[in-house]
Amino acid sequence: MGVTVRPGLERRLRAALKGEVRFDAATRGRYATDASHYQVMPIGVVTPAGPEDVAEALRIAREEGVPVLARGGGTSQCGQTVNEALVLDCSRHMTRILSLDPDARRAVVEPGLVLDELNRALKPHGLWFPVDVSTASRATLGGMAGNNSCGSRSLRYGTMRDNTVGLEAILADGTVARFGPVDAGTDRPVPPGLVSDLLALGAREAEEILARFPQVQRRVGGYNLDALLPANRPQNLGHLLVGSEGTLAFFTAIELALSPLPPARRRLGACHFGSFHGAMASAQHIVRLGPTAVELVDSTMLELAASIPLFRPTLEAFLRGAPEALLLVEFAEEDDAENARRVAALADLMRDLGFSWEGTGTRFGGVVEVTDAKLQASITELRTAGLNIMMSMKEERKPVSFVEDAAVPLEHLADYTARLTELFEKHGTRGTWYAHAGSGCLHVRPVLNLKLEKDLRAMRAIAEEAFAMVRAYKGSHSGEHGDGIVRSEFHRMMFGDRIVSTFEAVKDRFDPAGLFNPGRIVRPPRMDDRSLLRYHDRYAASTVVPRLDWSEFATEARPTPALQFQGAVEMCNNNGACRALAGGVMCPSYRATREERDSTRGRANTLRLALSGQLGPDAFTSEAMAETMALCVGCKACKRECPTGVDMARMKIEVQAARVAARGLSLRERLIAFLPRYAPLARHARAAIAWRNRTPWLARAIERATGFAAERSLPEWSTEPFRDAEAAGGAGERVILFADTFNRWFEPTNLRGAVAVLRAAGFAPVAASAGGRPLCCGRTFLAAGLVDRAREEARRSLEALLPAVRAGLPVIGLEPSCLLTLKDEWLALGLGAAAREVAEAAMLFESFVARRGERFRAVFRPREAEALVHGHCHAKAHGVAQDIVAALRLVPGLSVSMVESSCCGMAGSFGLQVETAPVARKMAELSLLPAVRRAASDAIVVANGTSCRHQIGELAPREALSPARVLAAALGPQ
Structure with missing residues (x-):
């Protein structure tokens, strides 16, 4: 791995620290990468429990002569959060709000607190922290301070530095100090001596600082020496530390200046342009209207976003034609009439500039006003996902961050972007563009394949020429994302020898022994040093x-299946969206454990390292890989919510298949896999299962034999399972009912309810079977890694369904994990075009009802009640969970709301397994169970997944009903 492990260091740390x-x-491999294209193996990883752990770890590292790297969300794009050092990850435990004064609009937070979590806590007080970075769902305040983050609304609110009052930090010698205004009292x-030396340096270098520092808002390169200028009295020493990338001190607390929440009613003008140059030339005029944000989206991003199901509806709602670029202009004044006036002025300005809907070619354009708050939020989500949308390219070449966020004065923006485009073309590539046009800071990424030597040479040449161009425009080569490995090398070009020497003097005064993040900002390596790249000389092609x-x-x-699988794994660019703690579903196990290992990113990195030979032989089937995958519940949320499309549920099947091939099946895995086969016989053992569930000593004995947790009840077979004959005959429009194993043998009432509802609306459901056996999707075999068995079941079911599908009949199922396997995994089992035909015809029962709403509405009688809905993860991943709400709202008088919840935690057998049952409970307790417990006692709890209903029933405890049962209960007289 390129790093010498220090057993003495590890022993000392274990003995002294409370954290892991x-x-x-x-x-170490999981912490070797951030969102940049670099990979540097750390010496070890510590997740400190608090400031005392940090101080102890720093003391031991100092005595052992080991450098230290502070890390938060690990989303840095320049390589500042990777180093051959001891990593101290504050994001797991150091996440508290230490104090909050709403009246003074001040908060003191620990460095591991995530921005979105802070803003959720501030919202009831009418406040927020306005440095609204696109990675707000996982960016930590410590990382933002270390990087001097900006955000899309920096036109109004400024940078992290502008909103930081002070910092408490531990210096290299162990001293704890509070850095803020020099005349502020503190304990x-x-x-x-440090204060006087820094102030003297500022006075001595004032003329050079004023001459050399770019006069643009977005300048975050180097150290903030301008904070030391005599004219800035009182000088704030905390502002010198902001943006220092963990090279000067270790932050343990940050005092923040808060702002009132923006008005709820805002207006957004989506300016369409027929040419990219036209958009860039217009930005300088648009900012004069006083917007809070002017954000760019280019045609490449629009095309990629249109291919992503999550973003397609948003584009359809506001995009007009095929523009080369959009400028998203937001107005958020307290007086909405003023916002309306400014949007009208924006439309007038666009016409004055020659852009109109009647125009053609480069003069095409105009303004689409968006006032709907939900659509505004969706557009913001699309824009903030810009980097990750760009990275969703499936080709070997990817947009690479190195001239990413240079900032130039607005009057030069159009000229700069045109020249940069010519530069890319000169080196045989193109660029992708998005982000902060109003600040003159564009996130531009040339598309390169850093596995190729010629593209590495192109990266170096483009960097040198682009930064020279920026310097000529008196811009900043680092306008938001910092220096790290990428840009530190170019400080001399941008600032000159004297300022670089001053940077080194500051570093040496704070950290003479080089304890903190060495080689970043000062004395850096070359940005194209092959040994530091993720795809280095020793990166091997997969043979798995x-x-x-x-x-x-x-x-x-990638001509071979092995390389194609490796390419799928490499789609993870470490953006960290899977570390979000609320909203959406991904990644439920990370939300429960806060362990990097349990994020989609952590798993993808481990897979990539294993496939490329960096974790040793047989790493793909190793215990370390099994531990990495153990808490993946196969929720498929990443398939929809990961901006680069990393499908970890599918990748887990590959890992499990390889592991089973190498080691065989355990008894528990065999029981899970073959459930559809033995279910008809096992129902006769119903009494035994019931006895086990009510007899602790027997449950413990079975736990020892099978690994099913004694404290969890096992599903009990029905005494009256569903028979295909129950869905035979009847008049009406024929539909195919896919009667899954779980509803057939455990909850047949759900299938009977679905049959009743379908018949009431004039449909004639027919339950399909083949060879005298019920159909099976193969899901349980896939979960156990028995891909060939799953393929056999899928092929058998496919042959039975195909004639009906070709006759135009839909395939309707109740259990999302089964029915949606037809739309997902069947397409990856090599079953040919026929599988796609069936996938297109397959839909969940509630989706079928919702899509034919008027036909069903007439059959339901009124029911005055409240229904609280939890959607199955697979339904959410396929974007159909809201169909439950739509179907239930067809019942007159029924008030329906959806719980904002991640995975219920049961996830098939996951919640029943002795080693994962505690985590399953944690997942359920994050949002689902509290919401169910808060519901009125007479509210109907609805869940469309078998495992979800089991989890709610046992842990809430409340009975949860299938949508089919609820709708069947609402049928009027037939």
């Missing part, structure tokens, strides 16, 4: 042959 200490290869003062079809990732450079 890990030196294993897999953990933890900065050492007087996958069981599923990954040909969608096929390119000329």
Whole structure:
């Protein structure tokens, strides 16, 4: 792995710290990358429990001569959060709001607190922290301070530096000090000698600082020496530390200046342009209207977003034609009439500039006004996902961050972007563009393949020429994302020898022994040092042959299934969206444990390292890999919510298949896999299962034999399972009922309810079977890694369904994990075009009802009640969970609301397994169970997943009903 493990260091840390200490290869590998294209293996990883742990870890590291790297969300794009150092990850435990004064609009927070979590706590007080970075769902305040983050509304609110009052930090010698205004009183003062030296430096270098520092808002390169200028009295030493990328001190607390929440009613003008140059030339005029944000979206991003199901409805709602670029202009004044006036002025300005809907070519354009708050939020979500949308390209070449966020004065923006485009073309590539046009700071990424030597050379050449161009425009080469490895090398070009020497003097005064994040900002390596790249000289091509079809990732450079699977894994760019703690579903196990290992990113990194030979032989089937995958519940949320499309549920099937091939099946895995086969016989053992569920000693004995947790009840077979004959005959329009294993043998009332509802609306459901056996999707075999068995079941079911599908009949199912397997995994089992035909015809029962709403509405009698809905993860992943709400709202008088919840935690057998049952409970307790417990006692709790109903029934405890049962209960007289 390129790093010498220090057993003495590990032992000392374990003995001294309360937090976790890990030196294993897999953990270090997970922390070797951030959202940049670099990979540097750390010495070890510590997740400190608090400031005392940090102080102890720093003391031991200092004594052992080991450098230290502070890390938060690990989303840095320049390589500032990777180093050959001891990583201290504050994001797991150091997440508290230490104090909050709403009247003074001040908060003191620990460095590991995530921005969105802070803003959720501030919202009831009418406040927020306005540095609204696109990674707000996972960016920590410590990382934002270390990077001097900006955000889309910096036109109004400024940068992180502008909103930071002060910082408490531990210096390299162990001193704890509070850095803020130099005349502010504190019980933890900065050492007087350090203060006087810094102020003297500021006075001595004032003329050079004023001459050399770019006069643009978005300048975050180097150290903020201008904070030391005599004219800035009182000088704020905390502002010197902001943007220092963990190279000067270790932050333990940050005092923030808060702002009133923006008005709820805002207006957005989506300016369409027929040419990219026209958009760039217009930005300087648009900012004069006083917007809070002017954000760019280019045609590449629009095309990619249109291919992503999550974003397609948003584009359809506001995009007109095929523009080359959009400028999203937001107005958020307290007086909405003023917002309306400014949007009208924006439309007038666009006409004055020659852009109109009647125009053609480069003069095409105009303004689409968006006032709907939900659509505004969706557009904001699309824009903030810009980087990750760009990274969703499946080709080997990807947009690479190195001239990413240079900032130039607005009057030069159009000229700069035109020249940069010519530069890219000169080197045989193109750029992708998005972000902060109003600040003159564009996130531009040339599309390169850093596995190729010629593209590495192009990266170096583009960087040198682009930064020279920025310097000529008196801009900043680093306008938002910091320096790290990418840009530190170019400080001399941008600032000159004297300022670089001053940077080094500051570093040496704070950290003479180089304890903190060495080689960043000062004395850096070359940005194209091959040994530091993620795709380095020792990066091997995978030889792991996958069981599923990954040909969608096929390119000329990936001609084999092994390389296509590796390409799918490499889609993870470490953006960290899977570390979000609320909203959506991904990643439920990370939300429960806060362990990097349990995020989609952590798993993808481990897979990539294993496939490329960096974790040793047989790493793909190792215990470390099994531990990495253990808490993946296969929710498929990443399939929809990961902006780069990393489908970890599918990847887990590959890992499990390889592991089973190498080690065989356990008894528990066999019981799970073959459930559809033995279910007809096992129902006769119903009494035994009931006895086990009510007899603790027997449950413990079975736990020892099978691994099913004694404290969890097992599902009990029905005494009256569903028979296909119950869905035979009847007049009406024929539909195919896919009667799954779980509803057939455990909850047959649901299938009977679905049959009744379908018949009431004039449909004639027919339950399909083949060879005298019920149909099966193969889901349980896939969960156990038995891909060939799953393929057999899928092929058998496919042959039975295909004639009906070709006759135009829909295939309707109740259990999302089963029915949606037809639309997902069947397409990866190599079953040909026929599988796609069936996938297109397959839909959940509630989706079928919702899509034919008027036909069903007439059959329901009024029911005055409240229904609280929890949607199955797979339904959410396929974008059909809201169909439950739509179907239930067809019942007159029924008030329906959806719980904002992640995975229920049961996830098939996950919640029943002795080693994962505690985490399953944690998942359920995050949002689902509290919401169910808060519901009125007479409210109807609805869940469309078998496992979800089991989890709610046992842990809430409340009976949860299938949508089919609720709708059947609302049928009027027939």
